[in-house]
Amino acid sequence: MYQVGNLVKELSAKHGNTRESLMPILQDIVLKHNYLTDEAMVEVAKELDVSAAEVYGTASFYTFLDTQARGKYVIRVCKTITCSMKGKGDIVHTIEDILRIKVGETTADNQFTLLETNCIGWCHKAPAILINEMPYTELTPEKVTEIIKNYMQK
Amino acid sequence: MENKALNKVGLIFEKISPKEVLEKAYKMTSAEIIQAMLDSGLKGRGGAGFPTGLKWKYTAAEKEPEKYIVCNADEGEPGTFKDREILDRVSLKVYGGMAIAGKAIGAKSGIVYLRGEYRYLLPKLLIELNEFHKMIREMGYDFNIEFRMGSGAYICGEESALFESIEGKRGEPRNKPPYPTVAGVFSKPTSINNVETLVTAMMIINHGPEKFSQYGTKDSRGSKVFSVSGDTPTPGIFELELGMTVQQFVNEFGDGDTKAVQVGGASGFCVPRKKFAETIIGFEGVPTGGSMKLFNSSRSMYNVLHNYLDFFAEESCGQCTPCRVGCQQLLKGIEKVKKGEVKSTYLNELTKLADTMKIAAKCGLGQSVGNAFKSIVGNFREEIIY
């Protein structure tokens, strides 16, 4: 169990403790812990003197500021038109088969979460995915299998 | 109608010395820089196409001592990826463009708002930013840039939503007026410019406005970077002179079976084959922030429209009625038409709704959902119904 209060203090020392610091603080928490726990949001609210509902409301606006439990590696498969045309479905099925989870789910060992997302800006190299912040492009089922297997070994 | 042949240009990625250009710019007065922009005819490269010179002129005219240059790097329009490429390859030119804009409007601070999807680029960009800051300080000038990250919200590409996001809030577009030039980020006068616009501005200072304005047409001066994707043998980014027809574009990039080109992304227009020859890509025809998607005859335009509407229903900020509910209605509406659960004439009602969204939604997102809807339903009605 990490001490979220300390982390929030550290982050507010780094980014400031006004409302404009909210996004950078939440982003850094997600970078570190994959998602925002209720406890983390409450701490941030306290630190910045905004209401917890406001923190949740702001976080829930942004796709990458997850407020649901997520695995260590969050896989986001682009579902927008070009990726969709170029085999996104196969990529999703391949990942689902490897990890034995459906879109929206997290593996039992909390290593992987599989999600779909809107355009990530790699249409010329579709289909594409993000694993945490890293993009992987021009995917085939074989290629994505290898990528996921590499992550499984990490 | 003016109509230019397809002409590849190499301004954006041209190798230059950012320092020399900046030295040149710093020797100019604010008014001279603005005049150069006005003379060049440069319009914003993010898609909306507001004349850059005017934007700077308005911001420069504000008396408030604290002003901002914001670089809009929240490139979220489906089919656009040029800004990532520009930042990746020539970030110093982006920072340089910001400094020039800063000089023009009287701002000492710049903020780059980078979409969360491009976070992997940040470490590299920060190293380059460091170089830039060092360079500008060595030159004896004071201009500071910082990065703010998005976190996955298409709407934050809308300028006032982007400001809200920088301020730590939900990315909900503001009421206008006031416009950003009067009250932008932190309620201060702000010039918000697209990544490509800033680089182009730098090139205009480098070469003089004539070099830029010699390209393009009366309403669409210069060249711009296009993001080409879909059914094409050569996807990627290409800097092309403005003023070509869709036909010329398809001749270059099509796979021989192109039935439609979506110009300007999900919020842009769908041009069907029969209109390729008559449609100019630019402000006199179909404007674009750069997104060009080609569809060949194997594609269902119902699927294309469905994908776009699903995108909008999720990416609408949700605050205004026409957009929040309208997107859901359009999406559900075409599904019901497809399934035969409502009459095909229901598409007429939905088209009227798209018209209402165009004039009654609060921001550009809601106002432009109707573009794709109307141009796809208008041109491929049978594909939506059957």
Added chain:
Amino acid sequence: MINLTINNQKVSVDPGTTVLQAARKLNINIPTLCNHEDLCVAGNCRVCVVEQTGARTLVASCATPASEGMDIHTNTLKVRNARKHIIELLLSEHRSDCTKCYKNQNCELQSLANEFAFGDTIFLDLVEDHNYTIDRSSPSFIKDDSKCIRCQRCVRTCDQLQYISAIAVANKGAHQKISSFHNRPMSHVVCTNCGQCVNRCPTGALVEKTYIDQVWDAIYDPERHVVVQTAPAVRIALGEDLGYDPGERVTGKMVNALKQLGFDSVLDTDFTADLTIMEEGTELLTRLKKALVDKDKKISLPMFTSCSPGWIKFIEHKYPEFLPNLSTCKSPQQMFGALAKTFYAQKRNIDPSKVVSVSIMPCTAKKFEADRPEMRASGYKDVDFVLTTRELAVMIKQAGIDFRNLSEAKYDSIMGDSTGAGVIFGATGGVMEAALRTAYEIVTGREVPFNNLNITPVRGMDGVKEATVKIEGCLEDWKFLEGAELKVAIAHGLVNANKIMKQVKNGKAPYHFVEIMACPGGCLGGGGQPIPTNPTIRKNRMKAIYSEDEHMVLRKSHQNPEVIAIYKDFLGKPNSHVSHELLHTHYVERDNF
């Protein structure tokens, strides 16, 4: 001045005026939904769009400042079509079970739909696509997301007026909703139950939790003796729900109506308001003595009033370190409840277990207060059911009472006597004024040095008011206060309470005594008062309260004959042991989320 034209009529307005306000100046009606006079502009519902000549799109009149030479048209075909679409869109995501809805015929969306007289709807029903929740967890109100039209009035209320933001906008796009912290039940978040959101909700998405049926059941149960108390602010607002203009006092008719409804005894919260002054005034003077004479460092000053349950919950959540500064006095409602099942039952020779105590309050937080575990001093639930002013109006209508033609009746006894001091509890500054009228006289033996007892510095709608009363010519017991300047402050609306609390927290508050009411205007603007509310309506209600005070024979709490009697017969003296058992309470620290 800015000159513009609306529907071909010229109008001149001050800079900063919106197109909507300019149109209203010409008596041109533009429908609105998200707009509310008490709140900042949102511009999100788009119902108020109008055509501006030369503009690419329609403009939201509520959010567009008038500018020189503007040419506006509010009723073109383009505008009408758009407006109709927008209302239809709202209806498509709104569960329109109007006849079963608590807000039926008091719903702004329904009125608009009515104006546009939709025969059939164009759009598809979206309600079935959403997994809407109905949150009944609060004892005070129900939050029904299936009726929410996302106008965000509630969110702005909770933020701008109340500084709580217990609810905020969450998610985006089709999933956007008004949510508490991570969708927790409203009973388990920082919500104060003040009901200001309920007052401003244009639909049935936020309504009070009603206990009307339970009260009817009690009334019709021959075994039960049902007593009812009415708060000061009810009598000056009830009329609004029964066809009267804001600011018309209907005290006598209300009392008569309550009798006709079948309550066994119709009594007055004003009585315990007067009692509160005796208890709270004594507590204040005692604290001052301990602090000033005994130099007791443990004494917490300033002392805060404790009548407003919304305020109590606010401080419990947000400033728990200052709970010792709260007066330990229960609110008048709860003092009344505790006495109803003890003193009253004894005097009337009724088995207290058979007494059902009902209160009519301008307040939704009172429903929560009555449910607090601390509020069982009588050995029973002190107040069984709390109804709002609005619920009382519903009961009167249900009973078929011709309210306008009712004769006026007097409160029953015992616990029906009141003074003007009790009445003004309903307005911001009223508790302070009542306390000063009594405390000053206790200390000096003379009336407060204000013309006709009207302590005007503490009156009015300013968010934070301050006053200083110099104490001179003290009686022997109070000599230690001689020459002292009693500094007081008054805040209403929790955003203003927060301003004072910040001062207190910084150690910069110079006050001895602070009155805080959770709602704008005090109880007269309470969350249980008739809808709509706006600054003009509240001002009229305030006038009515002070007029009620002026019409009273007795205007100082310590003159209330029943108060004098209850101390003689039952309580002994203020802050006595019995008082502490029945009339005082304690507070609990709560989470700030």
